[in-house]
Amino acid sequence: MTTTMETTMASNSRIKASVMKRLKTVKAAQHQALRVAGNGNPKYWKSQPTVGEQEIFAKFKAEVKDYYRAEQGFLCCYCSVFLHDDHSTFDAEHIIDKSNHSSIMFELSNLAAACRPCNRAKNRKQVIAAGVVAPPVPTKDTDYQIVHPHLDNWDDYLEFDEFDRIRAKNQSPKGAFTIRTCKIGGINAARLAIYFGKGRGKAEKSLQQFFRYKQKSKKHAHLDLLRKLARRGTKDARAIIKRLEQEV
Numbered sequence: 001m002t003t004t005m006e007t008t009m010a011s012n013s014r015i016k017a018s019v020m021k022r023l024k025t026v027k028a029a030q031h032q033a034l035r036v037a038g039n040g041n042p043k044y045w046k047s048q049p050t051v052g053e054q055e056i057f058a059k060f061k062a063e064v065k066d067y068y069r070a071e072q073g074f075l076c077c078y079c080s081v082f083l084h085d086d087h088s089t090f091d092a093e094h095i096i097d098k099s100n101h102s103s104i105m106f107e108l109s110n111l112a113a114a115c116r117p118c119n120r121a122k123n124r125k126q127v128i129a130a131g132v133v134a135p136p137v138p139t140k141d142t143d144y145q146i147v148h149p150h151l152d153n154w155d156d157y158l159e160f161d162e163f164d165r166i167r168a169k170n171q172s173p174k175g176a177f178t179i180r181t182c183k184i185g186g187i188n189a190a191r192l193a194i195y196f197g198k199g200r201g202k203a204e205k206s207l208q209q210f211f212r213y214k215q216k217s218k219k220h221a222h223l224d225l226l227r228k229l230a231r232r233g234t235k236d237a238r239a240i241i242k243r244l245e246q247e248v
């Protein structure tokens, strides 16, 4: 997991992004043609067969990225990391994955802006609630297990603690699901590891394991190692250990 990515704390509350209503650079008929071409063919997102289609697709993707990046306050819809103004550094994210739901791959209500690590970790995991069927794109917040970029306020389910770690607010199931699905534990590990000074590299690996494992014995084993590493770290590193001890 990356340790170099710039992080930006959401000092203002994060409210849901409004859904993009229409495209400015792509005509309605061209948008419809994208839907038809993508239906049953999720690979169409990665490569389009003709130059003309490539041009339309590029415009579509660029507009979606610009719109949702701005609408989300320049933050990843899941982990709130800052998204730079460079399209090659973040993704147009399919909230419901395109691999299993190619018919809604070009629906504006199913798109958002996400950082690469969240998008990769989430991949083709199921995010809709049990019994909910897509298509069409489900429209209620309760239709989703994940914190939805357009239907949920991020702050209602997730929060930063005093160490800049993302946690599920009031242990909310949606928040916990999002952390698990996007492997935000990896980002959290990188953030907490900063306080471990020279032991930072080892601490990050150990923290990743600590967040990943459910068994108490494994968590304790990593806490032992972190305790040793904390001796060379800052006062905050020791405060982090205390906090993690309470969470085992």
Ligand SMILES: [Zn+2]
Binding pocket: 076, 077, 078, 079, 080, 081, 114, 115, 116, 117, 118, 119
């Ligand atoms: Zn992210």
